[in-house]
Amino acid sequence: RKEVEQDPGPFNVPEGATVAFNCTYSNSASQSFFWYRQDCRKEPKLLMSVYSSGNEDGRFTAQLNRASQYISLLIRDSKLSDSATYLCVVIINQGGKLIFGQGTELSVKP
Amino acid sequence: DADVTQTPRNRITKTGKRIMLECSQTKGHDRMYWYRQDPGLGLRLIYYSFDVKDINKGEISDGYSVSRQAQAKFSLSLESAIPNQTALYFCATSDFPTGGWETQYFGPGTRLLVL
Numbered sequence: 707r708k709e710v711e712q713d714p715g716p717f718n719v720p721e722g723a724t725v726a727f728n729c730t731y732s733n734s735a736s737q738s739f740f741w742y743r744q745d746c747r748k749e750p751k752l753l754m755s756v757y758s759s760g761n762e763d764g765r766f767t768a769q770l771n772r773a774s775q776y777i778s779l780l781i782r783d784s785k786l787s788d789s790a791t792y793l794c795v796v797i798i799n800q801g802g803k804l805i806f807g808q809g810t811e812l813s814v815k816p
Numbered sequence: 817d818a819d820v821t822q823t824p825r826n827r828i829t830k831t832g833k834r835i836m837l838e839c840s841q842t843k844g845h846d847r848m849y850w851y852r853q854d855p856g857l858g859l860r861l862i863y864y865s866f867d868v869k870d871i872n873k874g875e876i877s878d879g880y881s882v883s884r885q886a887q888a889k890f891s892l893s894l895e896s897a898i899p900n901q902t903a904l905y906f907c908a909t910s911d912f913p914t915g916g917w918e919t920q921y922f923g924p925g926t927r928l929l930v931l
Contacts, residue, residue, distance in 0.1 A: 751922070805861075808856055
């Protein structure tokens with residue numbers, strides 16, 4: 707089993723839709739969680755960290771469920787510019803290396 | 817200018833050739849990483865370095881070697897390239913803050929094709 711697994715894509719949604727991605731992790735010692743965004747084979751960039759209490763940044767909401775070992779990303783009012791691949795990232799030990807999920811591709815259509 | 821640069825950006829080579837991918841950063845970060853990305857597999861860690869004297873193997877280090885020439889430079893070598901090393905390679909840096917959260921800053925990537 708992969709350490710970090712994401713919803714298989716692609717997700718094709720119309721503009722204005724709400725879309726949610728899930729990511730599960732297998733190591734209960736995982737401590738830190740992030741969502742990165744990657745545009746069309748360019749470099750990944752940090753979208754947002756995921757806090758235990760959940761956090762929101764504009765149209766984006768991240769949630770963490772430690773009991774079930776998953777994190778989620780919710781995008782409201784999708785824009786064409788949200789089209790990208792979203793990468794779930796986990797750090798097992800504080801200060802340790804990052805483990806990336808395989809990514810979920812989102813395509814927002816007019 | 818970009819904070820993390822990679823050279824070359826694209827490279828075509830033949831099986832058995834030795835090649836080097838270079839990474840430079842101006843962010844002043846101690847930590848540097850090399851990843852490869854393959855379709856459907858996400859990013860996988862090849863090597864990482866937490867400072868100039870600290871080099872560690874990642875998930876898929878076989879067939880690769882690295883050199884940390886200075887805080888700002890981290891090179892990846894393929895000693896004898898093979899076709900399944902065809903991939904997109906990313907260098908990254910990070911600054912580990914006191915709070916425990918870690919953000920990675922990626923270079924633009926090197927597309928490598930091994931024939």
